[in-house]
Amino acid sequence: MKIKSQYWLLILVLLLLPFLAKDNRFLGFILGITYLNVFWASGMNILYGFVGLMPLMFAAISGIAAYALLYFIAEWHISFWFALPIATLFAAFVGVLLGLPSLRLKGFYFTLCSLIIQSTLTLAFIFFPKFTNGDTGINQISPPLWMNEPIKGYVFEVILAILAVLGIGFSFLIYHSKLGQRFIAIKEDDVLAESLGVNVVINRVIAFFIVSIYAAIGGCFYATYIGFISPRSFDVLSSLNIWLFVAFGGKATIAGPVIGALLLAPLPFLLQSLEAYKDILSGILIILITLLMPGGIYGTYLAWVNSKK
């Protein structure tokens, strides 16, 4: 399992960038958001790229974790760091429970089911203001404390960078593990995989659980980094947004989602004047990728390299 030197370089760059953006809070913020999205994209790739299922309820699980985190912190008076694992596991279990019926489905039917669950949860976020403060959202979320000091500024970005790197690393480990091999077999031909002894249903559940963990952890950091959440933060467009990073960058590869997130996540902020066209541009990109580059940027690049051999 050799990790190529260019990957180490990339990791180094990712970890160093926050220091460069130390004094420019605008760039720092973009960096932070991008890191979160790199983390999320790496996670979503495990279900979409490796196992072949389209997880539209990804954002909803992030939302469950975020709201649960704030609830635990407020009600039980525990620190962010204690609430994080609890909220994460809670959201992941709820996610698996809700997703269980759909895990025997595949393709279009799984996507449809996932969409329904996502939409239902978004509505739940809006119509249970007792926990979520409804559409108004929850603001002035305080950042996590480290040694009794709130984490702010570029330090938070460094933490997010570490999170992103850990997320990439973990998905790398899965990809090269026996579990990853099973995932890919299921994606390629689940009936054949089953006839070779792979427990397809359980493996799908495992993949779903892992991806939910990513969604959940990301959701918790998102809430404390941005300082404000609302049901709109975790709606189906958010799921699709992350999916776009994965698909655009190159699903089923490790670098793909990273590239996709690095290229696309900053755009809404850098091109604020084009805000109105944001959704149109996203739509165009989705169509372009599906028609012209199903392997994404990195996937197409790899195919081109292989054909030269």
Add this chain to the structure above:
Amino acid sequence: MLEINDLTIRYGNFLAVSHVSLSIQKGNIIALIGPNGAGKSSIVRAIGGLNSFDSGEILFLNENLLETEPCERIGKGLSIVPEGRGLFPRMSVEENLLMGAYSLQNKGQLDALLNRNFELFPILKERRQQLAGTMSGGQQQMVAIAVGLMSDPKLCIFDEPSLGLAPIVIEQIGDALMSLKKQELTVFLVEQNASLTTKVADQIYVLSAGEVKYHDTPANLMNNPEVLETFLSA
């Protein structure tokens, strides 16, 4: 009826078909046999217009086929029953058959053609309303053959019709082909497993690695021990 002259097909650097010539006369059953990768499917696809070819020409009824769009070839009387059946699984047997007659100029012939098929394959009449996708592999093959015949073709090309069929069904198809020959249908039979061809074909072309290695009557080929061993024993 169909003339292939000096046909060559390349896929990139790979020479799939090399200077193949064959001729199918009206009212005959001509067979093309050979192993996987010998180039048989490439030739069938070239006739259907789904493959381009590098050199040579294909003439149907003395017209150069390149001048006819693939979708129009069936209108000219050229029908292909593809390998792997190619049915609409969610349509019934009857609906699939009617789809085969889509290009018929004279819709009045429809009933006559349906009946011809039901006579050749009685089980299709029995199961005419059954969804094609729910039938067994061999039954689907029978439907596919019937669909190919629904356009009332002058020449019908069968690409591996005996695949997956019970011996008695292969016999039925053989009988059907002989019966169709009496009705002046010209048949081009492409097969890997030669058992059907040796029984019904007037002439057999043996293709191997893109080239025609033998061309003779079944009787003569069966007397050639080398051909018998390598290509014909089943």
Add this chain to the structure above:
Amino acid sequence: MNNPTSQLLLNVKDLTIRFGGLYALNKINFQMNSHESLGMIGPNGSGKSTFVNVLTGHFTPLSGEMFFANQTMLGQSSHKLVEMGLCRTYQAVRVFGNLTVQRNIDISSLLLQDAGISKDQYELYLDWLNLKPVLNKLAKDITLFEQRKLELMMRLTLKPKLLMLDEPVGGLATSEVNEMIQLLRELKQYTSIFVIEHTMRVIKELADRVVVLIAGEKIADGPPAEILMNQRVINEYLGSAHA
């Protein structure tokens, strides 16, 4: 198999399954011992593939019992049956087309991992099936015959006690059929085989016993010579050519 201690491998009693109003299988009874090689023949649509599908956990039977090496098979999922030692191949060849031949084999080896075949056995199979030259090719780019051999290799890494082969020579050219028959004959040293086929030569040369299925019912069960002379088999399946 030259195994002196032959065990009862498959024990099927009154197996019945219905699709809609049709009995796809109607009270099928049969047994198979580990030293035997079984063949199954029958007209198209007679229930042969359904039989394999029920036995390998794809369909739940309506009634009846089935045992594999004295363990019940009812309610077991396909992958659990593979763990028990029952493997199958499909009528239309089925491999992971977009993955290399090597990856295909690696994936099959995942189930047993350390309990799987030894490195020597692995090399032996690879040489015997002559798959070494194509290890790095994508499975969709190799010939049909090579794909069929790959299917065998993948099943062998699972140390099957019984391998059910659904039309293993389907689509193969005559010379390849000869080779495959030889391979299947040699396969018997590694596992028991159950072969569904339409090519009578395969049945004649490989099967000790043949089970005949017609319209979902078992109508005959005996050595090939006997079956091939059975009048009903001739009328409904073989046709006069084979009489």
